[in-house]
Amino acid sequence: MKRVSESTSNHVTICKFRREKSPPGRITVDEQIVRLNEQMDMVLENQKQIIETLRKLTNSGSKADESRESLIEEEELQKxxxxxxxxxxxxxxxxxxxxxxxxxxxxxxxxxxxxxxxxxxxxxxxxxxxxxxxxxxxxxxxxxxxxxxxxxxxxxxxxxxxxxxxxxxxxxxxxxxxxSAKMRAHNGRVWGTLHDGKFKVQSVTEADLEEALDVLDGSFFINESVCIACGINLPHNAQARQELRELCNITAKDGVSLLVKEVATERIVAVSFNKIQYPPAPGEDHFFLKFRNEVAQSPQARRLMDFMIEVDERIDVCAMYNMDCFCELMFLATLPSHERMGLGRTLASYTIELTKELAEGKGLEDIDEQLRSKRPEAVTALWSGSFSQKVGRASNFKVLNSVSYEDFEFEGKRFSERISPLHKTCEHVIYKF
Known part of the structure; x- marks a missing residue:
């Protein structure tokens, strides 16, 4: 409430009006203002007393409430x-x-x-x-x-x-x-070497897993086309990246993921997270949909999963090739410092070799015990950029379907508006034995 006059030390002073003596039986405007200000001072003083009384009562009640709450919490906190x-x-x-x-x-x-x-x-x-x-x-x-x-x-x-x-x-x-069965904790099977022994290709083990996942943070999540389209590359979307790390963490337990190590430093510089895929039991969701619904929370990770699911489902590879199991080369990543050295192509080639062994019933001791009865008959992948598509052609993958980034949206923008024009399509590919 705005006062008509100014008040100093609870004494009222009329600043803008000059007092005039009122005629008999009449009260001047100045006198009315003085009376109003005096009444206002009384009201304010009463308010102070009321507020002080309420404060004391409230504090007393709060202490009692806190005491009761403390006793309740003491019991509940033991749970x-x-x-x-x-x-x-x-x-x-x-x-x-x-x-x-x-x-x-x-x-x-x-x-x-x-x-x-x-x-x-x-x-x-x-x-x-x-x-x-x-x-x-x-x-x-x-x-x-x-x-x-x-x-x-x-x-x-x-x-x-x-x-x-x-x-x-x-x-x-x-x-x-x-x-579930844990990954074997041994040093990991070495599949081969390249560049005169400077690099070695080996299976991802539990001991190497965290560093292998870090390769995704340093390359895949910031440079891969669909990650960019879904905003996963943006610094503030750390939860989405963590959820996709978790996808790869679970995938690695199958025992079919590979990595490239620099021999001199033992540093992991490239990874291929691979997943054994097969039709789920009646009433169950397939692996990607289950993860999307039960684990992924961020809209960015969910959109990427939806993209993968939709592109995969446009072609039923199991029906097309009359098979019930295949290996999906899910995420392929190379650190920027080691690009253009053929590491991605090498990982794709060894993924094919590993899958062929499993199809023949070999190397089963290195994979999840629950998967040892499976016999994958092909390797599939979604090549999401022109660079990975070159890897696919060099490794003799067959293109099943090509989808344009014009056809997909996220948060009001087409994928093509966010992705570099170098990468116009995503290819669904297969290497069939």
Whole structure:
């Protein structure tokens, strides 16, 4: 409310009017203003007293509420790791208040004494939620599972402690790792050498996996055409890149992915993440769709997955070639410092050789135990740029279909508007034995 006059030290001073003596029985405007200001001072003084009284009452009530809440939380905080949906609902509701003690408790679990546990969330998520409870979830709540996307506060509470990954992503990795065969921990089979022994091609092993994934960060995610079209190359879309790293992490467990190492430095300079594909069981989604629905959360990663799924489904290679299993050369990447050295072509050639061995029942000891009964009859790929298309031609892949980037959109722009004009199409290709 705006005062008519100026007030100093609770004394009213009339600044803009000159007092005049009022005629008998009449009150001048000046006198009316003075009276109004005096009444206003009384009102303000009363307000101060009322506010002070309310503040005391509120503080007293808050302390009582805090005391009650503290006792309740003491009981609820003992429920980690969570084992049932009701507990997760309680935590989710409590985390609406950022000062709730659950936040600090979760931080203490993940980073005791503010120091990350060795292995981070991927090895210690079971301290927050039991694995047999977590497997009852997927991201969207499909296939009769709980929707993890519902628990936004629980997810967000983790980000300050481990900003590189989402909680669902890390937990999905851990649980899937516990329930599937792990990659062999040996040095990795050496498939061959090139450039007079300066480089060697070998299988991706658990020991090499993180560095192999880093090659994607340094090349594929920033230079590959569809990654650019979907904004995955942009610095602020780190979650999308992390989700695609997770796709490759799971893919590598098949045991058919390859890498190129610089012999002198043991540095990984090129990778080929390969996946054994086969029709899913009735009622189940195929691998890419399952990952897209249950793990990928970012719109960028989902759009890339949708693109791969759509282009793959335009040609039913299993029906076309009367086969029920093939190896998909999923992501092929070379560090910029080692481009134009034939490393991509070499990885494609050895992927073909590896797949041929599996078709003949050889080398089965190096792959996931659950895949040893499979006999892939071909290698397929999506060559998304003119450079990888040259690799395909040099390796004798056959083009099944070519799609124009004019036909695909993301966030209001055609892929062709974001991708270099050097790369106009994506080719679906096959190498059939």
């Amino acid at each position: 980690f790791p969570l084992t049932e949906i009701e507990q997760l609902d309680i935590v989710e509701e409590a985390l609406n208040d950022p000062d709730n003690r659950y936040f600090q408790t979760m931080k203490d679990i993940i980073k005791p004494e503010n120091k990350p546990r060795p292995g981070g969330l991927r090895k210690h998520f079971h301290l927050l939620m039991k694995a047999d409870f977590f497997v009852q979830f997927n991201y969207d709540g499909i296939h009769n599972k709980y929707p993890f996307k519902k628990y936004k506060n629980f997810n967000n509470a983790i980000y300050p402690f481990d900003e590189a990954v989402s909680i669902f992503l890390v937990a999905w990795r851990r649980v899937s790792s516990d329930k």
